[in-house]
Amino acid sequence: MDVQTALAALTAGFAVLLVAVIALAIRMGSRAAAPRPAAEKAPREAAPQPAAEAGIPEEVVAAIAAAVCCLEPGACVRSVRRAKRQDSRSAWKTAGLLENTRPF
Secondary structure, eight states, rough: OOOHHHHHHHHHHHHHHHHHHHHHHHHHHHHHSOOOOOOSSSSSOOOOOOEEEEOOOOHHHHHHHHHHHHSSOOOOOEEOOOOSSSSSOOOOHHHHHHHHSSOO
């Protein structure tokens, strides 16, 4: 393959990439500009206070509840509890074990 053919293929590839990026930008722009359906205006009762396991600070519960509400409008957090560890090893110990026992 000579240099001229390689440059022509490279230019064609960049042109296709540019067209694809422009098409995606137009599509995402039209999606963002589309009017969203109006939310129902019915009065909402106050969300219940999330039940938290002992030892979890109220600030952490509030941050989790806010993050869930941002991801899913209208969602509410009913309880927060600690996840049980699946493995008795720490993450660093597991990473070292996997690194040292990986086949060649």
